[in-house]
Amino acid sequence: MKVINIHSREYPVSSKEVGLLLDSLASRNDLLWPHHLWPRMKFDKPLSVNAAGGHGPIRYYVEKYGPGKLVQFNFTGPKGFDGYHGYEIIEKGNGKTELRETLKMKTHGLAVLSWPLIFRPLHDALIENSLTCAEVRLGIEPKISNWSTWVKLLRWVITGGKARSQELPDKAIQPTHSSSSPAS
DSSP states (O other): OEEEEEEEEEESSOHHHHHHHHHTTTSTTOSSSOTTTSOOOEESSSSSTTOEEEETTEEEEEEEEETTTEEEEEEEESTTEEEEEEEEEEEEETTEEEEEEEEEEEEOTTHHHHIIIIIHHHHHHHHHHHHHHHHHHTTOOOOOOOOOHHHHHHHHHHTTSOOOOOOOOOTTOOOOOSSSOOOO
8 A cells, every 4th residue: 555644834933943853853852753742763873864763663764864954764664664754844935944744655464454543543643743842842832633532542552551641742942043963
């Protein structure tokens, strides 16, 4: 099954500000990933080409990385996920920037069922939470996409009844507007 899944939001800030969030992925001061609700994104080294890792049961490596511009992760697991996902920053002009997350893959085997039933609803909720994290960290009124009953049930089952409720990330953590890269 061919899968194309895109999530995006436009922010009234410069691409440089959004780029700081992207560049913090998988670091100790990760400003984009909703690690307060979902498994952390982790790699075997700082965010860079060939860094390997993932989040929860999803495994991938960094295929492309343009600091402040884009990152593409190629799947290595689960079995049956052949493709990639990643974030891209698109300058829109007039001080506006789009942050887009794209997932493109072909599924085969059990993934033909597990993607639409389990992984897609969780992926959609996680990515919408990451776009909300960006809003909070950029000082923009956050748009909250509430989890479906199915997502809540999946999270409850996966965590053995210990799933956290949906909430906004800590507003105290803000991107640093300097040229230094975030600590990993």
